[in-house]
Amino acid sequence: MRIKRSVLLTVIGLLLVTNILTLIFSGKGEGKNTESVASIDGKDITREEWLHSLEDKYGKEELKVLINRKVMDRLALKYDISVSQKEIDREFAMIQSAYNVFDEGTLQDEKDIKSQIKADLLLEKLLTKDVEISDNELKKYYEQNERVYSIPKMLKLKQIQVPDQAEADQVLEELKDGSSFEALAMEKSTDQKTAPLGGDLGYIPEDGDILTEEAKAEVKTLSKGEWSKPVPADDGYLIYFVEDTIKKNHYSFKQVKEQIRRKIALEQVESPMRAESFWDELDVDWYYGEERTK
Known part of the structure; x- marks a missing residue:
């Protein structure tokens, strides 16, 4: 390729x-x-x-x-x-x-x-x-x-990682009130790798092994511009945002x-x-x- x-x-x-x-x-x-x-x-x-x-x-x-x-x-x-x-x-x-x-x-x-x-x-x-x-x-x-010329469906995701359910609920409230997902990720996310990038994970395969099965099931229900409910993770909870998608193509x-x-x-x-x-x-x-x- x-x-x-x-x-x-x-x-x-x-x-x-x-x-x-x-x-x-x-x-x-x-x-x-x-x-x-x-x-x-x-x-x-x-x-x-x-x-x-x-x-x-x-x-x-x-x-x-x-x-x-x-x-x-x-x-x-x-x-x-x-x-x-x-x-x-x-x-x-x-x-x-x-x-x-x-x-x-x-x-x-x-x-x-x-x-x-x-x-x-x-x-x-x-x-x-x-x-x-x-x-x-x-x-x-x-x-x-x-x-090589088969492209899986790709999702451009952002994430916010927080330590507990209460913090996750607070983030969701702020999102509903119009706060920027990127700004909240930089302010509140505990993930040191993605927080400085506004939570940006880049493009990832929808069915790849990067997300947990529970996270994959959740993001599959989302359309472009939507955020997820809190998903349990090893270090608390994750909230995902679908910024863009690339359709599956051969x-x-x-x-x-x-x-x-x-x-x-x-x-x-x-x-x-x-x-x-x-x-x-x-x-x-x-x-x-x-x-x-x-």
């Missing part, structure tokens, strides 16, 4: 770099570079020193991201290559079915993940545009890996034929799967000279 954890790791890395630089440079202006951002025993660290350190640490990677986006856009126009929303949604569903509970990658913003999926698919298409694979080989791969050979072609083709191409592989084609020149892959 061409569903890569690297997609998720890339998203996390890019979000970290982009958010840091956006936060810092959005406040940059005349007179601000000499202001103090910290002091040690009366000695200041200036904004200029801070920005210089950030540029040294993150500047090259962020510039590379910006260049690669432009490169992909130009090449997509040049070769008339596009990525449909249907393709993006299919990859997203397959990623969520493969990597779910407590995986911080899957708990990133859906929009950012889908944006990276689109870039990843576009790069795959560019790298494999001239590679032909016979239908027989494609069908053989599909038949050998058909289970992708036909026709639906994933092109995806399979790209997977097999990528194993044959000599170029590494990086947008930098196309820099020479567009005569890219940048601040860091020939340092493209470091």
Whole structure:
């Protein structure tokens, strides 16, 4: 299956770099570079020193991201290559079915993940545009890996864990009064892993082994936007909230034929799967000279 954890790791890395630089440079202006951002025993660290350190640490990677986006856009126009929303949604569903509970990658913003999926698919298409694979080989791969293209029903859940029934009842009352489930999870949940995330469990298979049988039976009765009654757990009670669902699906050979072609083709191409592989084609020149892959 061409569903890569690297997609998720890339998203996390890019979000970290982009958010840091956006936060810092959005406040940059005349007179601000000499202001103090910290002091040690009366000695200041200036904004200029801070920005210089950030540029040294993150500047090259962020510039590379910006260049690669432009490169992909130009090449997509040049070769008339596009990525449909249907393709993006299919990859997203397959990623969520493969990597779910407590995986911080899957708990990133859906929009950012889908944006990276689109870039990843576009790069795959560019790298494999001239590679032909016979239908027989494609069908053989599909038949050998058909289970990969079966997606179970997925639930995007949030949870609030509390120590006793009384606390659970109090949470339910606050939810009925209009309180945010996410805010209550951050305030009241005793689960250290999900509380800082607003109770987010990510996407999990409805019939997987992540939930107890009692919890599974309860969440199956819920629709999107509904919360459960308190479910007994080892450390008290759990209240679940269904934020989103992905329907069970089995992708036909026709639906994933092109995806399979790209997977097999990528194993044959000599170029590494990086947008930098196309820099020479567009005569890219940048601040860091020939340092493209470091």
